[in-house]
Amino acid sequence: MNPNTKKYLNCKIFLVYIIYIMTGRNLDYGHMYEGRMARTELDNIERNAKKLHKFLRDDDDLPEWVNKKIFLANSYLKSATNYLHNKIVHRSHSTKKRKTRKGKQTKRVKK
DSSP, X not given: OOHHHHHHHHHHHHHHHHHHHHOOOOOSSSOSSHHHHHHHHHHHHHHHHHHXXXXXXXXXXXXXXXXXXXXXXXXXXXXXXXXXXXXXXXXXXXXXXXXXXXXXXXXXXXX
């Protein structure tokens, strides 16, 4: 293989890789890469939750404000999870197409 062809193929593979990395799901909020930041925060939350879980015992008497913080953190995460799950699932269902008996493609109807 000629050296110029090899360079061209390497550049093309590199560009495809970069495009693959940079392509995130656009959920219509105008900003990309927020997913990376959210995943970093979720890693921190997981680490702190595991540390707290190991530290606490079932019979510990905690201050009311600590219980409230833990409850609210769970509630906020649950709300965000449900919202994004529904947004992603409904978005993927609305873009899929299915075939009818005659072989024609029709858009899937939202329920």
